[in-house]
Amino acid sequence: MEVYQEIRGLIVFGTYPAGRPVTELELCERLGVSRTPVREALRRLESDGLVRPARRGVTVVELDTKALRDVYLMRASLEALTAELVARRQRDGELSPASLARLAEHADLADQATRQGDLVAGVRHNREFHRYVATLADNQAVLEALDRIWDQITVSTRASLSVPARPVLVDGEHRRLIEAITDGHPAEAAAHAREHVLATMSVLTEQGEET
Template sequence: MHNQAELAYRRLHERLLDGHHSPGDRLTELGLCEELGMSRTPVREALRRLQSDGLVTSTGRGVVVSSLTAQDMRHAVQLHEALDALAAKLAAVAQREGRLSPVQLSALKEAAEHVEEQAATGDASGAWHANLDFHMMLARLSGNPMLEDALSRIWTMFAIVSRSNISRRSDLTPHDHHEIVSAIVDGDPVRAEAAASRHVQEAAEKYREDPS
């Protein structure tokens, strides 16, 4: 049953990340059981985990997809900046100490290039996923699984609240990604940290200009 609960959690998390549900949408156990083809116990456990993640909120009559206030978004962006900067710094340290492989560095470069390619096509959904892949790869290279988990939760919140905006504007700045990659490849944690922090700040500024 534990495996079923984990599967239910991952599938529901993916649906939230893909923008399948909007803030305020009501999620019922019965409805989710039918959609996922699973029994109520694992679905109930998955909803409890999503609630602890802050992604859904209990209403007494089931749960609804959480929404973020403007203040919540500011707090989330502040945390995102700190975590992204730390991830880039740790990845650069790992590179400097010889703990990153050529394959890992190549994958990070390719992820940055993929964001640029998707941005050029105007494919909002493709750009969103490419951007997410880059940032989560950066988190993995930090070598800190707790940091990776925290960033995953933040990105899911962003996806629920304003995925279309983030896809269209706020993170389509691939040159910033290349600056982060360059600093990591050079094993320069100070420059990598600064580049990652600057990238999030610029993205947040674009979001404030057009939060729709």
């Protein structure tokens, strides 16, 4: 598990970017471990959709436009579900005020980092915001599925928040989602979550088709 998490971190956080070939020997030397745990970790990362077999090891996967659209459509459905579940829990009195305050704090940090031009921190805080919504939904199967999807998206779209108008729009979308959750409106929360993800998908896939 530890070797898997270390290699996953190297990929997700950009040390090994999309399209980068990586050999088992390189990883063994970098991590100071034998080939067996590295091989096992790479098999798991392949099943996660982060690497694909190559002639001398693996290559970090970069999603093409269709594949990116496909994972975003799945993400939109799953995040609509988590938003609905969280709003339902709020309506039923299962969430604490501290949980809602923490959700707003994640949104604040994402917005601040992005407006300051720190896109790396902005991406990280944005993911933490969405992951916290999924955590509050209290559905481990959905959370694990979203983690895999977010990893794939992060690797393939590292520059997504550099789109000039998108950071401001993202914060507004986050605030509407928080409001729907706080008011305990499941259908409204689901709609906001779905629209937010699909709006991001539209920007990214349009960029992919232009390049």
